[in-house]
Amino acid sequence: MNGFRVLVQKEWRENTRNFKVLWIPIVFIILGMLEPVTNHFLPEIMKSVGNLPEGAEFAWPELKGEDIFLSLLGQYQLIGILVIILAFMGTISGERKNGTATLLYVRPMSFRNYFLSKWIVVNGIVLGSLWLGFMGAWYYIEILYNHVDALPVFAFIATYSLWLVFVVTVVLVLSAWLPTGGVAGLAILITLIYPIIDSLIGAYWTVSPWKLSIYASYWFNPDSELSGLWMSIYLTVILIVLLILFGIFMSKRNAAKTTV
Template identity: 65%
Template sequence: MTGFLTLLQKEWKEQTRNFKVLWIPLVFIIFGIIEPITNHYLPEIMKSVGNMPEGSEFLWPEYSGEEIFMSLLGQYQFIGILVIVLAFMGAISGERKTGTATLLYVRPISFRAYFLSKWVVINGIVLASVWLGFFAAWYYISILFNSVNAGEVIRFIAVYSLWIIFVVTVVLAFSATFSTGVAATLSLLLTIVFQLVDSLIGAYWTISPWKLPQYASEVFVGSTDTAGFWWSICVAAIAVLILIFIGVMMSKRNSAKTTV
């Protein structure tokens, strides 16, 4: 792939220059810290500000560390994905619109290298952010709740990481295919809205990339449908490869639309 390492360095410098390597991890870390702390101290907060009659007791369910992890996953499923889509919806379409891609397209570069350089760097940033968020949560969970088995946490994060890679690939493929606004709309539709659909009627099937967050959560409860789990991983991996192929092809096809 012509110029892959050069494009990789260029993409890393660009993400560093716009501070995405800083603020995206901070968002995930902050939510990772807030979730266990809030759930631990919320009963005390409610007692102090709830204006409850004297002598009454405020009953609050006692959560386990595993349940806090699943609750945090729910936060990432909405806010985290929203951050990913908004941060990278213009990764390719934005360069076409502003004309900065012209400086690349006039050079003898491979569009496969161009797309994959973005895919590698962005996935690196997002995955590192998600991992840091979960590890920060794990630290506070072990202090405020109970110690969660390390093997379960690693499997939980590994399964969820494949879902994150799928989300990033969807965003980049749509960014290569459509304008920034359309890419953002379709990315949110395919990731967040389809998740809602799957949660409502997904009991009728067990194989889907949108099942990965559910299977990640089931690591803690030990009730995973093994066949559906592995087939969902295979389908998600194949979908990622297909989306990469589409992204490369559309990056090349739409290069003529670049603003000069």
């Protein structure tokens, strides 16, 4: 346990030194605050700079607070996941390449603790950033739009949080398995491109981790059928556990590839 605590502290210090604990939350918070503000003032902005013909009017849709949450989720689905991939794709493979891992591997160390320490710290940074971003958005939604009840908001964010835990797990497992360049390409394929494919042909199945971002929106509709959501949550948790075990195995197996 002491060795695990030391590894967690090491990961936290490393992410503090490279400012990931600072700039990643800032990115999520800025996106969260801009989404409701931009959508609220966009009609006025377009009237001012849109160069519309005199007398022309454009019927802007009436957005509710729930719509802003879903719009922000779309931003996190693209920009947020790209930030996660680019920030953490070299978490393990980078240490092997630059030889930093040699300082750890020469000591009596559990690869389970090694992988889990990274998994815990990275998820802490990502989930903390996500919740801060949504809380910033919620603040402006309450001011500029309508009141949104806390229970569906928290359920919505928690469901999407599980999806991001899955994304983080995929990125770290790929980092334990592949070189950094391969991590980036395959992680983008799995977390950004495949969800698009799933949305096009996914009508044939209802249970998938890639549907969590869609199912998260169901919490704002009390009449939604949630059976597919719960089954997807169970499946995602099982896949996360299996991926962690595979990541631990690959971390140990590829330790010999570390640059000396």
